[in-house]
Amino acid sequence: MITVALHGAEFFAYHGFYAEEQVIGNKFLVDVTVQFLPQGDLNGDEMANTVNYEHVYKICCEEMKHPRKLIETVAQAIVDKIKADYPFAESITLTLKKQNPPMKGKVEYSAVTITL
Template structure:
């Protein structure tokens, strides 16, 4: 099995349950990890035998541009897009952090973590 990950990917986006959050926006951080069996021999040194982390980044970018009320919805959409692009992936972990969420006191971040496990869905 191979693991490919992106960590600490930062975005400014307009997610939030409250209308003002979708107006003023905020900072977010994403971690994505995927686990899979390689599609071919890694010694061939070919990108199409693995998961391209640039594609993972672009999927995150695309989904972060769509304002949503819940960060859970965003994280789940990222997983759905990764599954469409790479159906051979066995596991996907997405962690989405909302930096400095609007609270009455200081909070570094709130977060959701969603895991897709192909074996559990078959």
Template sequence: MIKVALEGAEFFAYHGYYPEEQVIGTHFLVDVAVGFYADIDVEKDNLSNTVNYEVLYNIIEEEMQHTRKVIESVAQSILNRIKAEFTFIETAGVTIRKQRPPFRGPLKQSVITLSYQK
């Protein structure tokens, strides 16, 4: 199995349940990993034999721009688009880390992960 991943893609976005979160915004880190089987001929050195991680990044970037109340919804949208774009993938995972969520005490991040397996 081949794994293609992006780790720690940084975005400033306005996701959050509370109205002030959707006004002030915060920083997010996004990880995406996909797995697939392929007979890659390395001599051909061709993007059509793999998952283009630039396309992965563009999907993440576009979905992070759509404000939502819960980051699980953002992750599901990212996952749905990845599955539609790369129909041959066997596994996928999306992790979103919300930096410094608004709690009474110090907290580095809140984290959600969605996984897919064909």
């Protein structure tokens, strides 16, 4: 089993339940881990035999552009797209963190984790 991961990918996006969150935006962090069995001999040094973490990052970028009320919805969309593009993935775990969520007190981040 091989694991490919991205940690702390930063995005500025407009996700949030409250209307003002969808206007002023916020900073988000994404951690994603994809576990899989290689699709061929890794000694062949071919991208087709693995999960391309640059492509995984592009998936995150694209999905973060679509404002949604719930970060759960954003996280699920990213996981679904990764699975569609890499059907050989055995496990995908994604954590999406919203920094400084609108609370009455100081909160570093809120987060949701989805594992497929």
